[in-house]
Amino acid sequence: xAQKTCAIIGMGSLGAGSWFREIKKEGSFKCxxxxxxDTELLEHVDQWGLSEEQGFTSIDHMVKEYQKPDLAxxxxxxxxxxxxxxxxxxxxxxxVCEKNMASSIYQGRQMVQCAIDHxxxxxxxxxxxxxxxxxxxxxxxxxxKENPIGxxxxxxxxxxxxxxxxxxxxxxxxxxxxLEDMCTHxxxxxxxxxxxxxxxxxxxxxxxxxSQWQGSSTTFVNLALAHPDDYNHRRNWVWVxxxxxxxxxxxxxxxxxxxxxxxxxxxxxxxxxYFKFLDDEGKQMEEDGFLNADAGPVEGxxxxxxxxxxxxxxxxxxxxxxxQQCGTxxxxxxxxxxxxxxxxxxxxxxxxxxxxxxxxxxxxx
Numbered sequence: 454x455a456q457k458t459c460a461i462i463g464m465g466s467l468g469a470g471s472w473f474r475e476i477k478k479e480g481s482f483k484c485x486x487x488x489x490x491d492t493e494l495l496e497h498v499d500q501w502g503l504s505e506e507q508g509f510t511s512i513d514h515m516v517k518e519y520q521k522p523d524l525a526x527x528x529x530x531x532x533x534x535x536x537x538x539x540x541x542x543x544x545x546x547x548x549v550c551e552k553n554m555a556s557s558i559y560q561g562r563q564m565v566q567c568a569i570d571h572x573x574x575x576x577x578x579x580x581x582x583x584x585x586x587x588x589x590x591x592x593x594x595x596x597x598k599e600n601p602i603g604x605x606x607x608x609x610x611x612x613x614x615x616x617x618x619x620x621x622x623x624x625x626x627x628x629x630x631x632l633e634d635m636c637t638h639x640x641x642x643x644x645x646x647x648x649x650x651x652x653x654x655x656x657x658x659x660x661x662x663x664s665q666w667q668g669s670s671t672t673f674v675n676l677a678l679a680h681p682d683d684y685n686h687r688r689n690w691v692w693v694x695x696x697x698x699x700x701x702x703x704x705x706x707x708x709x710x711x712x713x714x715x716x717x718x719x720x721x722x723x724x725x726x727y728f729k730f731l732d733d734e735g736k737q738m739e740e741d742g743f744l745n746a747d748a749g750p751v752e753g754x755x756x757x758x759x760x761x762x763x764x765x766x767x768x769x770x771x772x773x774x775x776x777q778q779c780g781t782x783x784x785x786x787x788x789x790x791x792x793x794x795x796x797x798x799x800x801x802x803x804x805x806x807x808x809x810x811x812x813x814x815x816x817x818x
Contacts, residue, residue, distance in 0.1 A: 468528035575770030578786035602716025613698035656796035
């Protein structure tokens, strides 16, 4: 495949500090321009190995004054995503958009509509955690027709750390910072690993009494996952208890524990460790593992992880003219995004939210 061209819209911590680096590592694309409203920043595009004429204040200016790229990566604040996606796709440019997908369910629906209106274009949301080795390993383990620990029953998930008293960068402005940022990855991972959709969410977000932050830093979420055939069969749901925090005092904590009919598993950097029960009551057990090496290359791409996998998928999707979409294409990503919006709604109302209502009248297939 010939190397394609790309532009990065938004040269902040994610655009310049993450995507630009991963583009160079993966190799399918060459960055030929950057877009940002900070004109002072554009005066120093040479720091990225670009010339002065390769910095622009809008993607329209880039196309009119220089060249149309094959791909645009949108790494701007969340509330700008829906507008920038439409402007970019209307120019006939394939799009990767950073998470969270949008600031409201209505903006997210507009982005899905852009994908429906432009089936010839490839889309992706930057939920790259699903393509980290350990998460791919868990996905492969539970994808087995018969895994050694049986049917999944419930999951305990913890991601908690200490950011300090000062919020920095674009995240300063997010109202529910953990829920809209990190939890977006977790909701997507839960769907990716289990192969199920989140159907119900009950959430409480809050600011701990000791915190001086504005906007919630902490969230408790109860989720239910199900295959589409089991949306209304509660007995077949998989339950999740999730605690997320960026204001946890003392040591951080991370846990991904899967409780199954015949055993229990935990994720680690090298793969999945599990205890297989030797009796019906689960009082006798033996330990085993399913390693990253057992899972094989992430999505079949040798030596690629995270954002690099998204770029490789995007390269393939562009060659197919949108017929073979990326794994995190807008229709797929909308279901993960809907969970974060449902969690916010639940926290405001104190009621459980039925998540499929967000997409019941949409064509997500």
